[in-house]
Amino acid sequence: MNIQARHHAQAVFELSARGHQLVSDNSLEQGGTDAGPMPSEFLLCAVASCFGQAVQYVAKKMRKEIKGLSLDVEGVKDPKYFRFSTVNIRLSSASPPEQLEKVADLAKKYCFVVNSMSIPVTYEIVDNDRQAARQN
Secondary structure (H helix, E strand, O other): OOOEEEEEEOOEEEEEEOOEEEEEOOOHHHOOOOOOOOHHHHHHHHHHHHHHHHHHHHHHHOOOOOOOOEEEEEEEEEOOOOEEEEEEEEEEOOOOHHHHHHHHHHHHHHOHHHHHOOOOOOOOOOOHHHHHHHHO
């Protein structure tokens, strides 16, 4: 799985994933132009959609139907460490609460995003000028 991010202007990045185009920016208060969601908001969107998909996946496997599923994801920012101190997921649906709770508990192991949030992120710096010189 791979995405590309290209700097466009100020804090604006154009993102591409499997041919889908997105724009990320900072809010006006953070020095951006508000051309799109902030990266931290994209992270919370990823948590919401991934966990919701995991709930639906588990429900289908259990031959249960979760009707009217909605998720509200809140990230509490810790400005000292530039991260979320907590991420809370609130689920609601028209299904019985005990059914939703059982499915959600099982869904935890199928949410790629939530499961990935606790592992280290590595990065590599590539010097395009030197790499091009080596290839010639």
